[in-house]
Amino acid sequence: MSMDQPDWPEYDDGRAPDCEVEGGAEGGVPIESVRGRITCMAPLAPLVWFKAGGVADWLFEPADIDDLKDFLQRLDGRLPVMALGLGSNLIVRDGGVPGVVVRLGKPFAKVEVLDDCVLACGAGAHGILVASTARDAGIAGLEFLRGIPGTVGGFVRMNGGAYGREVADILVDCDVVMPDGQLVTLPARDLQYSYRHSDLPDGAVVAAARFQGTSGDPKAIGAEMDRIAKAREESQPLRTKTGGSTFKNPPDKKAWQLVDEAGCRGMTLGGAQVSEKHTNFLINTGSATGADIEALGEAVRRKVYQNSGVGLEWEIQRVGRV
Incomplete structure (x- = not known):
């Protein structure tokens, strides 16, 4: 087992995971038999395409399928669990992701x-x-x-x-x-x-x-x-800090076209921007927080609704504490 225990900031509610708790005690994670890597208060920004957002209470990278099965069995539902892939279609909120983020690597x-x-x-x-x-x-x-x-x-x-x-x-x-x-x-x-x-x-x-x-x-x-x-x-801003398609295509319509028609191309909020190249993509111009990106998306949704009467639905997943 490999375990990192960095210092962590307290959240707004004053709580942070107890990185010392072992053996499945309430509020902790069962780290005793883990063969993979588990990290307390792991930064998620480097692991997602937007390069923004908070930390995971715990990040678990299992050694193999048996390691994953055993970990979840012993966790016994005490904490929420979220799987993370490349983070290409994900906004991580700045308050961090509660519970355990599971990232499946080379195995x-x-x-x-x-x-x-x-x-x-x-x-x-x-x-x-x-x-x-x-x-x-x-x-x-x-x-x-x-x-x-x-x-x-x-x-x-x-x-x-x-x-x-x-x-x-x-x-x-x-x-x-x-x-x-x-x-x-x-x-x-x-x-x-x-x-x-x-x-x-x-x-x-x-x-x-x-x-x-x-x-x-x-x-x-x-x-x-x-x-x-x-x-x-x-057609897509692949060489920027971006996510995948921001909004689902409504029936018989294209989300990017609705966004464009609402005048949102290039629209900014904080460090976040609607892509000039493809208006169904949001971009971190370099200093965006998770809150900037999500708030910009909500502003776009409002403008689209005002312009066309269509309520766009998020396709990008938004996770974590606000």
């Missing part, structure tokens, strides 16, 4: 080609790795994952999608560690997918997934991946 990042054009993917695997592995194996239908910044765990939980396809189209089943530490395998139908939503319970951590493709020509697959990569580069 969960493998991609394996199975029979019948199925890929078995760890939840920590990046979409680019999944798409590239499929290409090399001549498996078509997964090219769109090249265009989603994130990891398999996030794709599965949020029914990630881009360029006309989504995870619901390719998911066979997934391995999920439930909040009580039980490992279950859920077929795609049990997730009750809708637009950027699944019925996975809070605190459940996706550990792996199987994706179904079809036989294809590696050159054609590669060409489609290149097209997607080029389209993203040309």
